[in-house]
Amino acid sequence: MSSLNAVPGEVDSGATALRDILGIVRDKWWIVLIVSLVCGVLGMAFSWIQQPVxxxxxxxxxxxxxxxxxxxxxxxxxxxxxxxxxxxxxxxxxxxxxxxxxxxxxxxxxxxxxxxxxxxxxxxxxxxxxxxxxxxxxxxxxxxxxxxxxxxxxxxxxxxxxxxxxxxxxxxxxxPGQVEDAPVSPQIVRNTFVSVMVGLILGLVLCLVLSRLDSSVRSEEAVRRITERPVLSSVPSYPGTSSGNVVDFSSGSTPVAESYRKLRANLSFIDIDNPPRLVLVTSAGASEGKTSTALNLAASIAESGKKVLLVDADLRRPTASRSSGVDIAVGLSNYLHGDGDILDFVQSSRTVGLSVLAAGSLPPNPSELLGSNRSGAGFQVLRDSFDMVVVDSPPVLPVADALVVGQWLDGVVFVVRSGSTGVTDAAAAIRQLDIASVDVLGVVINDVPASGTGGEYGYLADAGDREHS
CATH class of the missing domain: 3.30.70.1130 (EIF_2_alpha)
Known part of the structure; x- marks a missing residue:
């Protein structure tokens, strides 16, 4: 009867809290293990040094x-x-x-x-x-x-x-009393077991305390506390997460490839009648995986048969240009200086269907160039020439480049790195984008531990293993 009278909101919040706790323990299980082992060893050692009674x-x-x-x-x-x-x-x-x-x-x-x-x-x-x-x-x-x-x-x-x-x-x-050979104290087995149980409890408490002190984004729930924008995809950790490598989409339904395909699909569903075609990829700070996200988003869209262009608009540290295997000496900055038409600087990449507009030579005034009318006109040409344009830009908090170039685009895919991006930084960056009237389409959680990416990826991984066996 009590379950029939339960308030749905209270049940949902309780289930969410339980999932959060289980997620914390799953991510920090090694802390629980270490604390339990240390307490068990200490309990055993203390018992051994006690005089038998x-x-x-x-x-x-x-x-x-x-x-x-x-x-x-x-x-x-x-x-x-x-x-x-x-x-x-x-x-x-x-x-x-x-x-x-x-x-x-x-x-x-x-x-x-x-x-x-x-x-x-x-x-x-x-x-x-x-x-x-x-x-x-x-x-x-x-x-x-x-x-x-x-x-x-x-x-x-x-x-x-x-x-x-x-x-x-x-x-x-x-x-009468007999001479007993077995001591009643210390009870080494019992004391060790109790010590391990105490260590287990202490480990769990420590995990929860560390989680409370940890101000980084680790879950979709944390993203929902920052913004109402949807989580477009959670990308599991893989060797190329930080290096800007393009995933091999031809290798089948791997968890990483599927996470970018999910991002591609969710972007197309944001507005069915008028889906975004010029998308900016950025983040709050450096080293959060925005370039990897831009590269693989562009590659996944090209996989679907569309004509895609990747634009490296990071005129300070153009990582996307170097990762694409194109000539990085000429590109967007040359066009913005008036050296030719923007399509003159578009190059073919190693990925079928994917073209690249490199950053070009590094100018002293990136923000001014990206915010110029010539920049806006160039992106309009790109809109008319390609099915999809993915733009990589510098992070939001250090410089204003993403804010000024965002005015020419349809919206932003905001990238956070699990366990690294601070909640405060992410919230501040999204707030700056809102002030600049740059539409944040959604959030990508990058570098998510494999155990926390969801059951669908485990299913796909198993299927991929069977395909290659």
Whole structure:
């Protein structure tokens, strides 16, 4: 019934929180493992260095004076049960302990012997257990038997009537203390297990604390807290993530290739009637994978049979030009200087269907050139000449290039690197794009750990393995 009355929002938020926690543990499982192992080793080492403690136990039976009357015998049994509780306290009395030490010859002080001896009574019985612990198993046995014998004598003295006659109750040793070879402490296996469990809890807490302190973007949920723009794709980690390499789309449905195909498809669905044709790819800061995203987005669109142009508008550090295998000496900057028509500087790349407009020589005033009317006219020519134009630009926060060139384009694909891009930086960059009236089409999460890219990529990876086996 409670599940029927549950508020959907509360259920969804609880499920989301659980997924976030599981994601944190999945990403930082090694922290949990290391902390658990360290605590386990420390617990084991601490147990090993402890002095072994041995325990010996003697069991005594409490009985009342015999009687032929059944009612009296029953009352005597009840009285014996009541006496047991008193005898527990008598076990560690000064007289019992001092006499036991004198008789046994055990070299312990009065206080040490009192700490070593304990007694307990089983509920609803007339059995009394007396125990003694020591670092020497023989000493524990001698001490507990001496205490038991002295307790028998002392109880007989206390229970004997002043007028004479048999004692009202007596103690009988039914099980003397034995010399035990196995120590009761330390329990190495138990202590190690408990230490590992404590380490597991500490590791989980540490993961959650580190996650709270980590201000980087790691999930789609983090992106949703920054912007309402959709996540267009999550690109799993691969060797070329940071180097600007083009994925081999001919190798089949690999997780990386499919992530860029997903980006291509989602871009086309943003506006079915008027899909974006001039797309800027940028990021908040450097080394977040914007150039790799631009290259592979362009290559994935070319794979679909469209005529695609990749423009390297990073006139400061033109990585895309160098990664495309074209002549980087001439390109966009030459056109902006008035050296010819923009199509004169377009080159063919190694990827079928993909042309490249390199950055060209590096000018001293990139922002001014990219924001000029000549720049706008050139991009209009490119719109009319190609099915799709993908533009790589410098990051938003360090320089204004992306903001000024964005005015000539249909929108921006904003790239963040999982675990690297700060939430504050990403939010600030998107805010600057909004102020400049540059439409952010969506976000790409780059360099996502393979375990966090979703089940569909695992399915595709398995399928690819079967195809190549």
């Amino acid at each position: 041995y325990k010996s136990t003697s069991t005594l039976y409490v009985s009342s004076a015999p009687s032929n009357d059944p009612a009296s015998a029953y009352q005597g049994g009840l009285a014996s049960q009541q006496r047991v509780a008193s005898y527990v306290s008598l076990t560690t009395s000064d007289e019992v302990i001092s006499n036991a030490l004198e008789v046994s010859g055990v070299s312990l002080s009065q206080s040490e012997a009192m700490s070593a001896v304990s007694a307990s009574a089983a509920p609803d019985t007339v059995l009394l257990s007396v125990s003694a612990v020591s670092g020497d198993p023989r000493e524990a046995s001698v001490l507990v038997n001496a205490v038991a014998a002295e307790l028998v004598r002392y109880v007989a003295e206390l229970e004997s009537p002043n007028s004479g006659g048999p004692a009202l109750a007596k103690l009988t040793v039914v099980s």
